[in-house]
Amino acid sequence: MLIELKNVSHIYDDGQVTEALRNINLTIREREFIGLVGHTGSGKSTLVQLLNGLIKPSTGTITIDGLNITEGKTSLLGIRRKIGLVFQYPEHQLFEETIYGDVAFGPRNLQLEEEEVEIRVREALELVGLDYEEFKDRSPFNLSGGQQRKVAIAGVLAMKPEVLILDEPSAGLDPQGRQQLINLLEYLYEEKGMTIILVSHRMEEIARLSNRVIVMSEGEIIFDDRPEKVFSEVERIRQLGLDLPEITEILWRLNKKGLQVRTDLFSLTEAVEEISKELRGAEPC
Amino acid sequence: MLRNITIGQYLAGNSVIHNLDPRMKIIITIMMITALFFIDSFLGYALFFLAVIIIVYLSRIPPIRILRGLKPVLFLVMLTLILHVFFTKGGDLIWRWGFISIESEGLYTGFFMVTRILLLVVFTSLLTLTTSPLELTDGIEYLLGPLKRIGVPASELAMMMTIALRFIPTLLEEADKIMKAQMARGADFESGNIVKRARNLIPLLVPLFISAFRRADDLALAMESRCYHGGEGRTRLYELKIGIRDFIALGLSIILSLIFIIF
Amino acid sequence: MALIELRGVDFSYNEMEAPALKNINLSIEAGEFVSIIGGNGSGKSTLAKLLNVLLLPSAGEVIVGGMNTFAEENWLKIRQKVGMVFQNPDNQLVATRVEDDVAFGPENLGIPSPEIRKRVDQALEAVGMDRFKDYPPHNLSGGQKQRVAIAGIIAMEPECIVLDEPTAMLDPQGRREVMDTIHYLNKEKGITIIHITHFMEETVGADRIVVMSQGSIDKIGSPLEIFREIDDLKKLGLDVPLAVEMAHELRKKGIKIPDILSINELVDSLC
Numbered sequence: 172m173l174i175e176l177k178n179v180s181h182i183y184d185d186g187q188v189t190e191a192l193r194n195i196n197l198t199i200r201e202r203e204f205i206g207l208v209g210h211t212g213s214g215k216s217t218l219v220q221l222l223n224g225l226i227k228p229s230t231g232t233i234t235i236d237g238l239n240i241t242e243g244k245t246s247l248l249g250i251r252r253k254i255g256l257v258f259q260y261p262e263h264q265l266f267e268e269t270i271y272g273d274v275a276f277g278p279r280n281l282q283l284e285e286e287e288v289e290i291r292v293r294e295a296l297e298l299v300g301l302d303y304e305e306f307k308d309r310s311p312f313n314l315s316g317g318q319q320r321k322v323a324i325a326g327v328l329a330m331k332p333e334v335l336i337l338d339e340p341s342a343g344l345d346p347q348g349r350q351q352l353i354n355l356l357e358y359l360y361e362e363k364g365m366t367i368i369l370v371s372h373r374m375e376e377i378a379r380l381s382n383r384v385i386v387m388s389e390g391e392i393i394f395d396d397r398p399e400k401v402f403s404e405v406e407r408i409r410q411l412g413l414d415l416p417e418i419t420e421i422l423w424r425l426n427k428k429g430l431q432v433r434t435d436l437f438s439l440t441e442a443v444e445e446i447s448k449e450l451r452g453a454e455p456c
Numbered sequence: 457m458l459r460n461i462t463i464g465q466y467l468a469g470n471s472v473i474h475n476l477d478p479r480m481k482i483i484i485t486i487m488m489i490t491a492l493f494f495i496d497s498f499l500g501y502a503l504f505f506l507a508v509i510i511i512v513y514l515s516r517i518p519p520i521r522i523l524r525g526l527k528p529v530l531f532l533v534m535l536t537l538i539l540h541v542f543f544t545k546g547g548d549l550i551w552r553w554g555f556i557s558i559e560s561e562g563l564y565t566g567f568f569m570v571t572r573i574l575l576l577v578v579f580t581s582l583l584t585l586t587t588s589p590l591e592l593t594d595g596i597e598y599l600l601g602p603l604k605r606i607g608v609p610a611s612e613l614a615m616m617m618t619i620a621l622r623f624i625p626t627l628l629e630e631a632d633k634i635m636k637a638q639m640a641r642g643a644d645f646e647s648g649n650i651v652k653r654a655r656n657l658i659p660l661l662v663p664l665f666i667s668a669f670r671r672a673d674d675l676a677l678a679m680e681s682r683c684y685h686g687g688e689g690r691t692r693l694y695e696l697k698i699g700i701r702d703f704i705a706l707g708l709s710i711i712l713s714l715i716f717i718i719f
Numbered sequence: 720m721a722l723i724e725l726r727g728v729d730f731s732y733n734e735m736e737a738p739a740l741k742n743i744n745l746s747i748e749a750g751e752f753v754s755i756i757g758g759n760g761s762g763k764s765t766l767a768k769l770l771n772v773l774l775l776p777s778a779g780e781v782i783v784g785g786m787n788t789f790a791e792e793n794w795l796k797i798r799q800k801v802g803m804v805f806q807n808p809d810n811q812l813v814a815t816r817v818e819d820d821v822a823f824g825p826e827n828l829g830i831p832s833p834e835i836r837k838r839v840d841q842a843l844e845a846v847g848m849d850r851f852k853d854y855p856p857h858n859l860s861g862g863q864k865q866r867v868a869i870a871g872i873i874a875m876e877p878e879c880i881v882l883d884e885p886t887a888m889l890d891p892q893g894r895r896e897v898m899d900t901i902h903y904l905n906k907e908k909g910i911t912i913i914h915i916t917h918f919m920e921e922t923v924g925a926d927r928i929v930v931m932s933q934g935s936i937d938k939i940g941s942p943l944e945i946f947r948e949i950d951d952l953k954k955l956g957l958d959v960p961l962a963v964e965m966a967h968e969l970r971k972k973g974i975k976i977p978d979i980l981s982i983n984e985l986v987d988s989l990c
Contacts, residue, residue, distance in 0.1 A: 210890075210892070211860065211890050211892070220636065223640050225636050225639060225640060248642055251639070251640055251641070251642050252642070255640070256637075256640040258633065258636070258637045258640070261637065263630075263633075263634065263663055263666075263667055264634050264637040264638060264659075264663050265663065266658065266659045266662035266663050266666075276638075276641055276642075276643070276659065277641040277642050280641060280642030280643060280644070281642055312666070315759060315760065316759065317759060326641060327640070327641065330641065330642065342887075342888065343806075343887045343888060344759075345758045345759045345917045345956065345957075346758070346917060346919075346956060346957055346958040347758055347759075347956035348759065372890050372891050375961075412892060413891075414891050417961040417962070417982065418961065418965075420982055421961075421962065421965065421982055421985060421986060424982070424986045425986055425989060425990055428986065428990040429990065430989070430990050439961070439964065439965060439968065440968075442965065443965060443968040443969055443972065446965075446969060446974075446989065447969060447972040447973075447974055450974055450989065589815060590814075590815055590816060590819065618813065618814060618815060619813060621815045622812065622813060622814060622815045622856065622857075625855070625857040626809050626857055629857070670810075671807075671809070671810045674805060674807055674810035674811065675810050675811065675813070677768075677773055677805070678803075678805055678810065678811035678813075679813060679823075680773060680798075681771045681773055681798055681802070681803040682798070682802070682813075682823055682824040682827060682871065682872070682875070683795050683798045683799060683824055683827040683828055683875070684823070684827050685795065685827065689829045690826050690827055690829065691825075691826050691829050691830055691831060691832060691835065692822075692826055692832060692835075693818065693819060693822035693825075693826065693832060693835045693836060693839060694832070695832050
């Protein structure tokens with residue numbers, strides 16, 4: 172699976188013309204975990220919708236597995252089978268009477284046999300940690316917010332996409348719900364071999380999970396590199412009004428004050444190890 | 457996208473017309489439109505049209521905006537014209553082809569009716585173009601005020617209108633989002649026959665309704681916590697004040713209406 | 720006398736289910752900044768609604784400024800004293816223009832028009848939204864909408880504002896705007912703040928933190944006291960601010976660090 176964007180621009184025409192994306196060139200390869208960050212209005216959502224064929228670029232081409240999706244006649248259903256998109260607050264799109272029905276919506280749209288649909292619903296629910304037998308006949312509207320979100324994500328997973336795009340999937344969840352979601356993403360990436368594009372404001376999540384970070388601002392890609400590299404551009408990141416991962420922030424400040432710690436660590440254990448090693452070795456500063 | 461949607465067709469401005477009291481504007485509009493139905497000659501229409509031109513000039517509204525407002529009624533206008541031209545009989549025969557004929561009476565009535573519809577739409581749009589929805593609601597609330605005594609909940613109706621206006625953009629945005637999310641799951645909103653299409657709307661409509669109810673619930677709670685307890689004893693940030701120029705405008709339109717009605 | 724007192728409060732939404740609140744005793748003094756934390760379903764939102772008479776206790780009583788919430792004649796006065804800001808910024812703005820929305824509360828209280836004008840202007844200035852007074856709410860960012868909602872409460876001249884997860888739906892910038900605003904109101908205007916959140920970083924500036932779990936108050940204390948017990952919080956499915964956790968881990972490695980709450984304090988104490 173290979174997604175390629177060549178010179179893609181997108182303009183919204185809503186009375187005044189706003190350029191949402193400017194000349195984007197981007198290649199997404201198999202088994203990448205991409206963190207997509209940027210201010211609200213930086214063009215992230217537009218980019219994400221382009222990848223799924225929900226909107227068409229004003230200029231430029233997008234190819235998915237060699238197939239040009241910007242041409243008129245491409246089957247969009249084919250694209251949506253390959254690229255799953257989980258919108259912000261996906262639980263707001265639930266509509267069926269039963270959880271089974273809701274999760275089955277996508278697979279049924281793909282014209283699958285009902286047996287296959289059932290297998291997929293079962294798998295998807297179990298992936299998000301909901302017991303199939305217990306939940307399948309319940310109404311999605313009687314669940315807690317966190318569970319509703321799981322059902323909604325299962326609805327996308329049931330389409331078995333090769334690429335999964337998630338827009339702020341942890342927004343509004345409590346710490347526990349957030350942790351479960353992170354575990355799910357890790358599992359999908361490590362065990363299921365999915366390519367994942369995570370749009371998030373939570374830099375800790377981005378830094379810990381992704382192996383490539385794309386930073387957008389005003390419709391352009393500012394950085395596209397490994398997380399250690401991107402988050403070492405401290406001044407620029409701040410200029411763009413974005414946060415650093417807190418661990419990076421601490422390490423970076425210590426470093427600036429003269430403690431020779433590495434600043435490219437994103438896990439707490441590693442950072443603690445590094446700081447204590449340095450503190451013991453060095454004379455107090 | 458849907459972010460910059462404007463409600464109604466209000467064009468903000470600071471002209472004499474904009475600054476008239478909304479209650480006066482509503483009364484004048486009703487009066488003039490009633491008068492319009494009494495006009496029985498093209499000369500009367502010409503006078504009415506002159507009045508419209510003067511108001512447009514005073515309001516500084518670009519005439520193109522008014523013309524654009526006529527687009528939705530174009531079909532109705534054409535239909536009226538065709539029906540009258542071909543089916544109203546009387547007067548001289550103008551044209552005949554087989555059993556189809558056009559007679560002068562039909563032509564006259566056709567154009568007469570069309571002029572009436574056009575003037576009607578133009579005059580009402582003058583009201584909505586120069587009065588913000590907010591002022592309109594306020595005006596309606598005051599005008600319905602006397603009906604409170606016979607149990608018409610005027611303030612509550614006005615509140616409902618305000619809330620509707622407030623939430624239209626929010627719900628449109630939401631509809632767009634839900635539609636895209638369902639399309640990402642392979643939903644198809646575009647193909648199939650009418651029955652199929654209607655059924656395909658369920659994944660859009662159900663979440664939209666649920667969301668609207670949730671919002672209504674939240675909003676009711678928020679309003680209650682902000683001491684809303686119906687219209688009784690409520691004061692307003694802007695109190696409507698009627699000034700001399702409102703009376704001048706009213707006087708002028710009374711004279712004008714009388715002319716139309718009498719002649 | 721405390722501004723708000725809850726005495727032995729129980730609350731159930733429905734008799735079949737477990738009570739949402741069990742035996743809550745809590746008093747809040749005028750001028751305090753209190754954060755309430757707890758996982759989803761811990762009862763924190765229910766608690767908030769009791770303070771503003773949106774709900775009445777099933778048992779026990781809630782006293783606001785000496786007034787019992789059971790007495791219906793007190794309701795308007797209590798709601799004027801204790802204003803409430805909700806999670807979803809869209810679902811609490813009523814009017815089609817910012818200043819009309821801010822005027823909504825005072826209008827309901829029957830305040831004369833010139834006085835409303837004054838209050839609306841002052842309230843919008845206090846939250847830094849005076850430039851936007853003619854905007855329709857749907858053209859504002861989430862953080863801006865929440866600030867307008869806060870202004871709508873301030874215009875009622877309350878003694879206390881209860882905020883129920885006001886930042887949950889905002890981006891980092893919006894969260895900062897809202898947090899700065901409520902700290903400003905607490906410090907400069909002396910307004911009591913009760914702030915419900917599940918972002919632990921937002922609680923470090925509070926005077927007291929109330930930890931809720933399964934409908935009961937688990938702990939009450941200063942941020943330092945509360946965050947000292949990291950393991951307890953984690954058991955409740957809660958986090959601690961990263962700086963606190965890092966200090967905790969470093970101490971385990973034998974590094975001496977005083978009590979800290981923020982990244983600044985951590986960095987300063989290390990180096």
